[in-house]
Amino acid sequence: MLDATAAAQALSDAAGAARGFLGIDPVTQNCALIAAELTRIGAQVCRADDALVGYAHRPSQPRQALVASTSARAEPVATLLSFLRIHQRSTSYLALVPAGSVTIAAFEGCGFRQAGVLRDHRYQSGGYQDVLVYFAKEADTCRS
Numbered sequence: 001m002l003d004a005t006a007a008a009q010a011l012s013d014a015a016g017a018a019r020g021f022l023g024i025d026p027v028t029q030n031c032a033l034i035a036a037e038l039t040r041i042g043a044q045v046c047r048a049d050d051a052l053v054g055y056a057h058r059p060s061q062p063r064q065a066l067v068a069s070t071s072a073r074a075e076p077v078a079t080l081l082s083f084l085r086i087h088q089r090s091t092s093y094l095a096l097v098p099a100g101s102v103t104i105a106a107f108e109g110c111g112f113r114q115a116g117v118l119r120d121h122r123y124q125s126g127g128y129q130d131v132l133v134y135f136a137k138e139a140d141t142c143r144s
Helices: 004-018 031-042 073-087 104-109
Strands: 043-048 053-059 062-069 092-096 113-124 125-138
Touching: 004 031, 004 043, 004 053, 031 125, 043 073, 053 073, 062 073, 073 104, 092 104, 104 125
Parallel strands: 062 092
Antiparallel strands: 043 053, 053 062, 092 125, 113 125
């Protein structure tokens, strides 16, 4: 696990790949703001080779984790889900993924299904962008 400052720096270094990662935008937010936001939501970020994965539990649904990744590979996400299932007792997972993101492949490869679209949810590059809502139950996910 990376501390908030190290996670903020790693996400800033990932730049475009980290846009929308747990609701942050390293292209428009500086490291201090990213670290503060990660701390505020109680996020945990891990490095898995060249990928960053992270999660935050939702206060209204303590067994549901909001998850994120910077990679198109399913393996880092599968490892994160296994950790959450075993050590955090999570039973369902939610991912908010910018439309067109390479990370869609990772989530779909781990059993996530698109559950909805937040139209014009995120402002980027002079226009509003859609954010896709992906959901999976523990029983539907891949195992690491």
